[in-house]
Amino acid sequence: MAHKHDHGACIDKAVADAERICAERGSRFTELRRLILTMIWQNHKAVKAYDLLDQLANEGGSAKPPTVYRALDFLMDEGLVHKIESLNAYVGCPHPGDQHISQFLICDKCENVEEVATDALDAAVTAAAEEATFKIHRQTVELRGLCKACVSEEQAA
Amino acid sequence: MAHKHDHGACIDKAVADAERICAERGSRFTELRRLILTMIWQNHKAVKAYDLLDQLANEGGSAKPPTVYRALDFLMDEGLVHKIESLNAYVGCPHPGDQHISQFLICDKCENVEEVATDALDAAVTAAAEEATFKIHRQTVELRGLCKACVSEEQAA
DNA sequence: CTGGTAACGATATAAAATACGGTTTATAAT
């Protein structure tokens, strides 16, 4: 993500997607929500709620925790943002709208979060649940380690 | 778990396992650690750190948060207990000692947590990581939903 | 333009976890 990645395009896409999705559903994509979604998309790392709060404060506002958490709850309800449970942090969803199951590759070094959608992994999860006669409502799949870029870097050293 | 499950045996086994494992490794399974492990094993639900703290207080002691967290950290380091990230709660490991990857089925109704070790799921996780050239250090796989017993119960109703 | 609902703001508090410093206790080395 560090090199040759036009991240501005990511942000624009995320905002455009959000606008489209909220319009379709009749939910309100307010200024605050747009602002917070944009902040989350500043990079591909997961962002802490209180960091968002600090950023809001720096921009002159005097936001309180509930303001941020309400916006995050909205964005999560709309599938625009995911919570990374193992970090207590929040990351933008790169393909909102599609019904999808989220699995994350989280680099412990560069901290980038990649959302993957692997059919094989989905199938395995489903199979494991079926074997146990378990009816899945939600799932948290978070793989922590080193991303491709950081592995290469380590090998180079 | 509710019916015909001799849970006392689970507790005894967990404590015996812990004793054996700590003895093997030369780590100290102190009274406090034994007590907290036993509390965690009172049932198959995940337990909150502050509930343990309250229990300790009820038993006459005057424990502070660090006491509980230190014990939990020890138990986790030894692989005797796992943290459920999506609940901020802790659950006993049913087969400590084996090197293993933990995956959890968490019932949203009865709150029981079942730890599963599915080769197919392991393989799928590994494959997904390999495909992304990602080097896994740790993983969090938590499936939330309804367990077998609670599904049957719903269907009966 | 008015009545209801959703969004926002502010205060307070709850819940989860850690930093740090001092004391005790177990174990290993003498």
Add this chain to the structure above:
DNA sequence: ATTATAAACCGTATTTTATATCGTTACCAG
């Protein structure tokens, strides 16, 4: 046995993460 050392423990304070509650404002539907 005695002492050095490291681990465990304890308590205070604080940080981090999140929610409850209540009053106000803004949207939009009838």
